[in-house]
Amino acid sequence: MAQPNRPLSPHLTIYRPQITSVLSITHRATGVALTFGAVLLTYWLTSATYGVDAYASAQALLGSWIGRLVLLGVVFSLWFHFANGIRHLAWDAGKGLDLPTLRATGWGVVAISIVLTLVTFMAAYGAAGGG
Amino acid sequence: MEFRSDLGRVRGLGSTWMGVHHFWMQRLTGIALIPLIIWFVFAATGLVGADLATMKAWVGRHYNPVLLGLLIIAIYHHGQLGLQVVIEDYVHNEGVKTASIIVVKLAAVLLAASSLFAIMRLTFGS
Numbered sequence: 001m002a003q004p005n006r007p008l009s010p011h012l013t014i015y016r017p018q019i020t021s022v023l024s025i026t027h028r029a030t031g032v033a034l035t036f037g038a039v040l041l042t043y044w045l046t047s048a049t050y051g052v053d054a055y056a057s058a059q060a061l062l063g064s065w066i067g068r069l070v071l072l073g074v075v076f077s078l079w080f081h082f083a084n085g086i087r088h089l090a091w092d093a094g095k096g097l098d099l100p101t102l103r104a105t106g107w108g109v110v111a112i113s114i115v116l117t118l119v120t121f122m123a124a125y126g127a128a129g130g131g
Numbered sequence: 132m133e134f135r136s137d138l139g140r141v142r143g144l145g146s147t148w149m150g151v152h153h154f155w156m157q158r159l160t161g162i163a164l165i166p167l168i169i170w171f172v173f174a175a176t177g178l179v180g181a182d183l184a185t186m187k188a189w190v191g192r193h194y195n196p197v198l199l200g201l202l203i204i205a206i207y208h209h210g211q212l213g214l215q216v217v218i219e220d221y222v223h224n225e226g227v228k229t230a231s232i233i234v235v236k237l238a239a240v241l242l243a244a245s246s247l248f249a250i251m252r253l254t255f256g257s
Contacts, residue, residue, distance in 0.1 A: 045249040
């Protein structure tokens with residue numbers, strides 16, 4: 001199809017990144033990442049039904065350094081999407097839509113998701129001494 | 132000025148004939164996932180490095196299989212709704228778009244069904 005030669009309104013690349021727009025696309029990106037996390041959950045569950053060996057290799061894969069790196073990404077995506085999803089639900093109720101509140105809750109979401117990711121990883125690996 | 136007919140407005144189904152169903156289901160599954168995720172992360176951090184017997188015992192204990200099943204349903208329903216929107220926004224070829232959405236939706240059903248079946252096998256043993 002031929003592109004009509006008409007002026008376009010300024011698009012994404014012309015704007016300076018702002019906390020509102022950056023978190024918006026991050027919400028979408030983490031959502032996509034979490035569908036991969038869901039597949040990992042299914043893999044973990046189904047591997048257990050195939051017996052000790054299959055479960056052991058799933059545990060080994062998820063417990064390897066690359067497995068933990070992926071899980072770190074999944075856990076951060078989870079808490080980000082969780083916190084920002086609640087922010088979205090507040091907007092649906094018509095709350096917190098003015099700019100100062102948007103920026104404050106936006107940075108709040110960033111802080112909460114980092115803290116919860118660290119807490120989750122310490123709970124998962126800290127007590128077991130990295131095991 | 133209102134361009135829609137009274138009947139169209141009352142039905143509230145919009146141009147896609149879906150109305151707010153997609154929007155509403157996304158919110159409903161999102162709200163359901165708030166307590167389910169807190170519960171699951173709490174449990175999962177305790178299962179790191181657990182052997183098969185411990186893992187099976189946890190899956191089958193009390194209400195765990197029910198909550199796990201609901202978690203799986205909510206996750207895959209929420210996930211396929213989200214991926215559908217991403218595809219609709221970025222894939223502009225009509226055929227590729229429709230095919231991608233079909234693949235996503237069928238894969239979500241397959242993965243959810245496999246997970247639910249696994250939960251049942253782990254709970255009832257076999």
